[in-house]
Amino acid sequence: MVINSKTSLQETLEIARKEGKIIGLVPTMGALHDGHLSLINFAYSHCDKVVVSVFVNPTQFNNASDLEKYPRDVTKDAEFLRTHNPETIIFTPEVSEIYSGKVESESFDFGSFVNYMEGEFRTGHFDGVGSVLKRLFEIVKPDKAFFGEKDYQQLLVVKKLVEITGQDVEIIGCPTSRNEFGLAQSSRNFRLTDSELKEAELIYKALSKVKKMFDTNSIKEIENDVEKMFEAHPSFELEYFSIVKEDDLIPTTNKEPKQKYRAFIAAFLGEVRLIDNMALNY
Known part of the structure; x- marks a missing residue:
């Protein structure tokens, strides 16, 4: 069922x-894929009725070209869901249904969650995310909302958003869905050629190596190793690599006992920006 x-x-x-x-x-920006399907299936394991929103939110793009190139095909998305989960409600609103009047972001105090990584390199991105999700939660009034751990920083931001706004919705994180090469499923992957899809496994290889090195090597040694891996693949441009404390997402240079850590990567493969992350010590 498609509802506008x-x-x-x-x-x-x-x-x-x-x-x-x-x-x-399950909030999405469309271009649905197997990663979204894993989220939807996870949602059905917790809920009786599932709404998948398909809305390319203009306020979370700080790059106009990225917004323009973002894949859009509502007909294809609807067919995808009819094939896999025909009972799912697809909500495909126009911008005017989400933003009344001027299309702009609200400002939120997300604390340290937005000071680094995506927050540092995509100015205003998380205010845009918070703005659209606040409105979607108001419209749908879901009991639970589901987000993939591929966007782990966003997951923590959304949990903080609900704390700030006092909205009565449980935020549930879902494991990252990966393809046969380990690449995290993403709508941006549609912009990669077949050879680039295979090459993109470097991100997963790097994170997996970091996880193996974490107990025995210093963070500086790990950072140097990751930089060398990407330098050996000139088609990639590493934007950032960070090891952060999982509870506040603040980058660290020293490991503390009983502290959980997670590694984050953002890199360009050609013109396509890819992100991923991995828990390191649990």
Whole structure:
């Protein structure tokens, strides 16, 4: 079922609520793939009714070219869901349904979660994410919302958003879905050639090596090794590599006992920007 109007969506969901059904939301920007499918299936394991929003949010792109090139095909997305999860509600609003008046971001205090990595290299990105999700949560009023750990920094930001806004929705993180080469599933992967898809496994290889090295090598040694790996592949441009404390996402140079750490990478393969992360010591 494809619904464009928030009024129609709310009427449909109200019927489900009166029947005592638990409603889940999987927010997406479309170009659906197996990674989204894993999120949707995970949502169905927790909910009776699942809404998949398909909305390319203009306020979370700090690069106009990236927004323009982002893949869009609602018909293809609807067919994808009809094939795999035909009972899913697809919510495909126009910009005016989400933003009344001027299309701009609200400002949120997400603390240290947005000071580094994506927050550092994509100015205003997380305010855009927070703005659209706040509105989607208001429209859908889901009991639970599901986000992939590929965007782990975003996952923590969304949890903070709910704390700030006081919205009554449980945020659930889902394991990263990967292809046969270990590459994290992403809509951006559609822009890669077959040879680039194979080459992109370097990101997963680097993170896997970091995980193996973490207990025995210093963070500086690990950083140097990752830089050398990417220098050996000139088609890649490493934007950042960071090892951070998982509870605050602040980069660290020293390992502390009983502290959980996670490694994050962002790199360009040609014109396509790819990100990934991995837990290191659990």
